[in-house]
Amino acid sequence: MVDREAARERVLDAAQELFYSRGIQAVGMDAVRNASGVSLKRLYQLFPSKEALVLEFLQQRDSRWQRALADYVEAQPTPEERIAAVFDWLHKWFCEPDYRGCAFINSFGELGAVSPEVAEQAQQHKRAFHDYLARLVKASGRPAKLADQLALLAEGAITTAAIFGTPEIAHQARDAACLLMHTHPGPDLPQLRR
Amino acid sequence: MVDREAARERVLDAAQELFYSRGIQAVGMDAVRNASGVSLKRLYQLFPSKEALVLEFLQQRDSRWQRALADYVEAQPTPEERIAAVFDWLHKWFCEPDYRGCAFINSFGELGAVSPEVAEQAQQHKRAFHDYLARLVKASGRPAKLADQLALLAEGAITTAAIFGTPEIAHQARDAACLLMHTHPGPDLPQLRR
């Protein structure tokens, strides 16, 4: 194994799988090594410590998550449909067989009290999601307040689906989101207002 | 220390404080012993293992939490006010200086993948909360669907307040809850319909 980048990638792939499915403290560096096929020596050349690996795991998860969501949502033409698509995407996510909730909420519960870096990562992730929703809401010409409410519904769905393993919760969240959306004014015509 | 019950109480009080504020895996039995003043020997007479202590900690937390919520909510006269009071109580909870989110969500993130008992406790707690909301909603004469949506808002508020440390999120959740409540029919007269 000569390729440093390929090794990094294999380690991070293994970290994604292991940390997400079992939790961070439940996964030892030996497990990462076995799952990635990268020797301990090399592993510590690539990441100076487990904590560094954890932080990169979180950052990578954040960017992959954001991209997956945006790719799905932006296939919709109108702002209203895009907002609803957020919840459809959640449903798709919840249906993944190894869905176990939001890695950031989980990490925060596990290490947030003891690791400011992890707490910070969780905040960044949630802030990015909220900002994304806020942009969609603004594009639909509705008040920013709506974005806060949609974010609450989404967060609630994420943890409820994790604990009960019931993806349909995303549909309930979607219904509630649509109700709230129609409660708030929005431009009178669905399209073209400027 | 002759009194077995008093010792149990001190241990569980220490466990509440420590497990909630730092997380379960971050707290060793030595810390519980120091905080409670109960010797290790006695500790293991009272609880056969750390896992047993953790499970009792969760059960006790569940019953305390449910009682505190119900006591607050039931001071309100009408079903509608009671539903809103749930979110007011959340705000009160979020304002506690050592608020760190829902102990069950945190424990689930930490141990849910590795301990079916912990996952089960989290489900029970959430189910109890959902059922409580469902009773309030039913008493207001509104469709059960509303309870699901209110639960999502509450869960979202709980985790968002934990990660950002912003108790005001409870007010946003309350506002959204009121909007959803007024969206759903309910009896035409606020009182007396049979």
Place this chain on the structure above:
DNA sequence: AACATCGGAGAACGTTCGTTCTCTCAACTA
């Protein structure tokens, strides 16, 4: 062919932690 370099496998080290054991002493009983 001799040598240097590098990486892999996994042993080793030091620490932490859950759990048990030992030692000691105080309180109660005959």
Place this chain on the structure above:
DNA sequence: TAGTTGAGAGAACGAACGTTCTCCGATGTT
């Protein structure tokens, strides 16, 4: 008073884990 019981303090034990080190073989260079 002698002996028994039980509790506390903390040492001890065994496992797990993060991190480092050793050994060895493969590869590439001259």
